[in-house]
Amino acid sequence: MGNLDVALKNAMSIDGAIGAALVDYTSGMTLGVAGGTGEIDLTVAAAGNTDVVRAKLRTIEMLKLDDEIEDILITLGSQYHLIRPLSNRTGKGLFLYLMVSKSRANLAMARHQLRAIEESLEL
Amino acid sequence: MSRVDDLPRRTPAAAGTLPPARRLPPSLAGNPTLPYPAIGRELSALRLQIPGVHGCVLGGVDGLLITHNLQNEANPDDLAALAATMFGLGRQVGFRLGQGDFQQSTVRNENGYLSVYAVSRQALLAVVGTDSINVARLHLHAPDTAARLADLLDGVTPATP
Numbered sequence: 001m002g003n004l005d006v007a008l009k010n011a012m013s014i015d016g017a018i019g020a021a022l023v024d025y026t027s028g029m030t031l032g033v034a035g036g037t038g039e040i041d042l043t044v045a046a047a048g049n050t051d052v053v054r055a056k057l058r059t060i061e062m063l064k065l066d067d068e069i070e071d072i073l074i075t076l077g078s079q080y081h082l083i084r085p086l087s088n089r090t091g092k093g094l095f096l097y098l099m100v101s102k103s104r105a106n107l108a109m110a111r112h113q114l115r116a117i118e119e120s121l122e123l
Numbered sequence: 124m125s126r127v128d129d130l131p132r133r134t135p136a137a138a139g140t141l142p143p144a145r146r147l148p149p150s151l152a153g154n155p156t157l158p159y160p161a162i163g164r165e166l167s168a169l170r171l172q173i174p175g176v177h178g179c180v181l182g183g184v185d186g187l188l189i190t191h192n193l194q195n196e197a198n199p200d201d202l203a204a205l206a207a208t209m210f211g212l213g214r215q216v217g218f219r220l221g222q223g224d225f226q227q228s229t230v231r232n233e234n235g236y237l238s239v240y241a242v243s244r245q246a247l248l249a250v251v252g253t254d255s256i257n258v259a260r261l262h263l264h265a266p267d268t269a270a271r272l273a274d275l276l277d278g279v280t281p282a283t284p
Contacts, residue, residue: 026255027257027258027259028257028258028259028260029258029259030259043259043263044263046259047257047259047260047263048260050257050259050260051257051260054257
């Protein structure tokens with residue numbers, strides 16, 4: 001799991017990062033978390049966002065789009081939440097979750113860096 | 124963890140000595156003074172909160188059914204007994220490893236889940252769910268439900284045996 005810890009550490013080094021997690025959306029359980037604050041429990045965030053990912057996957061299926069999610073952006077008042085399902089074979093059923101501060105982060109850069117982290121993550 | 128000593132041990136008894144009769148608290152099952160409507164509301168709330176939950180069974184650690192809200196063909200009496208079996212295994216593991224009281228045990232099968240949560244010293248909450256259930260969410264919500272159920276069961280006058 002060295003690779004996972006490195007990936008989460010890299011995710012936390014993205015400018016403005018608040019928390020990061022690797023989540024199994026078949027169960028909602030986290031495989032690893034980094035960061036987070038006293039008020040933000042990343043395991044709660046993971047369980048909740050599992051439903052977000054599942055809803056979107058179901059919608060794509062219902063629309064018969066035969067496509068997959070590259071990433072999901074959720075914009076809050078003060079934060080961006082990025083969800084990035086893993087696309088490689090070993091990461092099937094998992095997604096990376098990143099919370100960044102809106103005022104401190106560069107969204108395009110954060111998204112680019114998260115893609116690089118996802119591509120380098122081999123479980 | 125002195126209750127370890129209360130458990131039957133696999134040691135040969137000295138000839139002619141019988142162990143003292145075990146004194147168990149009266150079963151919660153069939154106790155008419157339990158607040159059944161409030162318990163029912165807690166069980167329904169859990170089922171509504173988490174999509175994929177087929178139903179919940181509140182059972183005693185003695186394996187007897189207290190109440191349930193199952194919506195499928197599963198037999199609630201069987202599930203109450205199974206929950207007590209899972210509790211027994213979990214309790215033994217806790218004792219042998221010195222990990223304290225039983226909290227939760229989950230079985231995942233090809234097409235579904237059965238999770239058992241400790242409610243109190245006397246009661247267990249079993250939750251049946253489909254394979255697609257968000258187990259992490261169940262594990263977040265069910266302990267709170269169990270705590271509220273414990274409050275509801277607490278202070279109930281024991282049924283006369």
